[in-house]
């Protein structure tokens with residue numbers, strides 16, 4: 001038997017279908033403003049793709065046709081929460097959105113990929129295991145809660161299983177090795193499964209979208225204005241909703257009040273039309289924070305509009321300002337044809353321009369466009385796990401590098417026990433928020449720098465002393481190869497990799513532990529633990545905290 005390499009336990013026969021995480025060159029869209037950063041290609045990832053069709057004698061070249069209907073049974077949940085099924089007697093893999101483990105259903109092939117196909121569920125024959133009634137009436141139509149009708153315990157089991165699969169098959173850490181069970185920690189469930197989101201963004205639309213299966217029934221109102229969530233996969237179709245079970249109660253009250261009135265003719269408000277680019281109201285963002293002194297909720301209502309016309313919003317603003325929890329009404333003006341909620345200009349229409357929240361005993365001021373962990377309750381647990389992994393000496397001697405620092409929350413929660421925190425982040429406003437949050441908490445040993453970590457140059461390491469601990473918390477594409485190479489050369493004693501995408505996380509862990517043979521770089525880290533955390537019940541999202549130690 002071949003020996004495992006020093007950088008960690010390694011799988012000798014990775015499954016090919018999970019290895020399809022690629023890097024492709026794409027033009028750069030954001031230029032770094034600060035000096036340490038240089039141009040490079042951008043990293044993108046594709047989802048893990050399934051196993052190729054079975055080529056045994058019973059099914060030499062089976063491939064279903066587009067439009068073909070198949071009777072299928074969902075085996076498990078795969079990446080992005082899609083149900084993984086195999087065509088009987090062939091082993092051919094098909095993926096189906098919203099198919100849940102154990103469910104027998106009829107599906108129609110919609111898309112053919114290299115080695116698998118996607119199907120659309122037409123009819124359930126027998127329901128999935130652990131079937132529960134979804135409490136939200138919109139659950140089967142809105143793109144958010146794909147698994148609300150799956151028992152929560154089964155949801156977290158499926159997420160834990162996905163992380164294990166990816167760590168073995170993409171990360172190439174062998175589950176045959178005795179160390180493996182110690183590395184893989186059981187998932188931390190979220191004990192608040194509804195009303196956990198502190199931020200929701202709704203869109204205004206010129207037409208209500210009605211799901212096909214409801215067409216012809218009483219809610220067939222396609223020509224009415226809509227305020228709600230985008231139909232899955234469509235930027236121009238809005239499912240009208242008047243409450244969302246994931247956001248706070250005060251936010252739902254405000255949403256209902258806005259729904260009640262914004263269409264009235266005396267308000268003269270029109271939704272923005274993404275095709276004709278006419279109309280006024282683009283998005284409604286609701287953020288819930290907390291008054292640090294009283295513990296009461298603080299609500300920010302942010303209208304994103306195509307022009308600045310405060311007189312048009314005035315009656316609506318007066319109505320919602322009457323809610324005791326509403327402390328801020330903002331207006332982001334986005335004149336571009338793009339559909340983002342970040343405005344080129346921002347105005348305060350009522351109250352203050354920020355709301356407050358506390359995390360690990362620190363205060364944070366949140367503005368309309370600041371990044372802040374969306375589930376505050378579970379962020380408290382996530383940050384405690386990070387602190388535990390950090391294993392700081394507490395004598396103020398250590399240097400921490402906080403990569404992808406956002407508004408500085410992770411670094412700031414560690415700052416009081418270390419010598420200095422250096423944070424790097426691409427978004428200007430997040431850096432200003434991080435500096436303001438440091439001041440607000442009397443923290444003077446933190447430096448936050450704006451820059452693009454996909455474009456770091458050879459001299460990146462000159463901007464801070466050698467760190468004892470690196471925290472890296474990239475968004476979904478994971479770390480750029482330049483950053484991986486930098487970390488392999490830097491050789492900090494510990495790295496904590498916080499990830500919202502276990503597939504790219506597993507790939508980066510592989511590079512850090514097993515190296516980049518094609519680039520002649522050896523791995524120099526040992527994977528000590530992988531801790532999945534459920535931050536977003538009922539959705540496919542999975543967070544992980546991974547600890548790496550220098551070999």
Ligand SMILES: C[S@@+](CC[C@H](N)C(=O)[O-])C[C@H]1O[C@@H](n2cnc3c(N)ncnc32)[C@H](O)[C@@H]1O
Pocket residue numbers: 371372373403404405406407408409410424425426427430451452453454473474475500
């Ligand atoms: C998952 S968030 C983590 C934020 C922060 N660590 C926290 O816990 O609040 C990822 C952050 O990476 C930033 N980011 C994305 N791409 C980046 C890049 N190329 N260079 C630097 N920062 C980037 C995003 O703006 C975002 O704030």
